[in-house]
Amino acid sequence: MKQLFIFVAFFLFVPGVFADSQSKPNIVMILADDLGFADVGFNGSKDIKTPNIDSLAASGVRFTSFYAQPMCTPTRAAFLTGRYPIRYGLQSFVITPGQHYGLPVDERTIAQALKEVGYKTYALGKWHLGHSDKAYWPQNRGFDYFYGSTIGNVDYFTKERAGVIDWQRNGKQLKEEGYFTDLITKDVVRIIEQSSDNQPFFIYMAHLAVHSPYQAPQNYIDQYQHIPDEHRRIYAAMTAAMDDSVGEVVAALDRKGLRDNTLVLFLSDNGGIAEFDATLAKARGEKPSPANNSPFRGSKASLYEGAVRSASAINWPGRIKPGVVSESVHVVDLLPTLVGLAGGEIQTDKPIDGKDIWPVITQGKVSPHQNILINAELHRGAVLQGKWKLIKYATLPSSVELYDLADDPAEKNNVAEQHSEKVQELEMILNEYAEQATGSLYLKEYMPFIIYDTKNAQMVYDGDEDSGQPDEKPNLPNQD
Secondary structure, three states, X not given: OOOOOOOOOEEEOOOOOOOOOOOOOEEEEEEEOOOOOOOOHHHOOOOOOOHHHHHHHHHOEXXXXXXXXXXXXXXXXXXXXXXXXXXXXXXXXXXXXXXXOOOOOOOOOHHHHHHOOOOEEEEEEEOOOOOOOHHHOHHHOOOOEEEEEOOOOOOOOOOEEOOEXXXXXXXXXXXXXXXXXXXXXXXHHHHHHOOOOOOOEEEEEEOOOOOOOOOOOHHHHHHHOOOOOHHHHHHHHHHHHHHHHHHHXXXXXXXXXXXXXXXXXXXXXXXXXXXXXXXXXXXXXXXXXXXXXXXXXXXXOOOOHHHHEOOEEEEOOOOOOOEEEOOOEEHHHHHHHHHHHOOOEEEOOOOOOOOOOHHHHHHOOOOOOOOEEEEXXXXXXXXXXXXXXXEEEOOXXXXXXEEEOXXXXXXXXXXXXXXXXXXXXXXXXXXXXXXXXXXXXXXXXXOXXXXXXXXXXXXXXXXXXXXXXXXXXXXXXXXX
């Protein structure tokens, strides 16, 4: 096995046209949860209407090949750090309520980088990067303000999970009536209205919608009575409520006179829950899945395009011309791109996987990536290089799949046998990423006696290995 690569890098983004506080752009990042690729109008939705999101895409740039991670926690971590989740143990599954780990505290976030150059930083909605220790909370990761839920998903109305309310403002636990989407929207609008002209802001608005539990106000459900399946109907209503939220946020920017100096991003953390395998379908009672990831194959949690191509757009009046970006980019790219625009610096001895994609967005340049890691886990992995995508499964029977995404974006035809040299090339790239990986914190939590030693490529048994996590035990009770 090759020796683990050691990266020592210093990343410096020299301040340019945004060097002074008056010209630094405000940044509003709106993250949807489990939104199907085809469930927005700009990607062809027929039965769900998203006029406000579509307006952002129409007057800005929409991405056709924007990659995220397959699930919630890993994508959030990748966005905040600019680093693939393999590097700090968040590559597998998500942080569940009974678990004690989180985004390692030595990881530097985009909020910290922006705060250092004068930004007021806000996080609202779903955090999902650690709840058991306050050290993991947004307030201790570079955000000046947090309003929302720290665990993965709660009841949209009661904010409860297994009988425990998880809803706070800056650490103060709250019991509030109201729909999750409406509450965070009102707070974002308030923040914009009360913002200072002399200080730029970064708002990270992470919706719970359209993640389960499938709940929506009745007035939104009534708009979709023509959809026969109940899950799809409520999912559509949740999407409509989120779309109205986007409209309210943009309207607040307009009223405040900030729209022309505010960059707005919209994206989903992964694809929607579409077609799972037969076993999971049976577990659901054969109920249809609510999302539509067409034209792509797969669902959230898989390695197929339906899981990792994000419905996404970026908008900044006067700075970004309307258009389409078909180049492959990744959520890790947002940190270096946004920090660069803000005139910030990233100084680290850790590898930054993200690239500055501003020239791709504004000048039509090609993607700066030689390859993009989809994921590398103990039992599976996938990597993208140009039009080629390799998926490898280590579980028995092991298998290798190769797809030409230019000719076959739906991944219907496995051409691994016809292109053995390309398979070997991409396997080598995937293996190199795997060698750089840190053991999964999810697996360590559930199976502390098994740790994967990436340096020596073997399974070792040691439940006491230091993970670099805080020692304090959870503040929330085990809710599994």
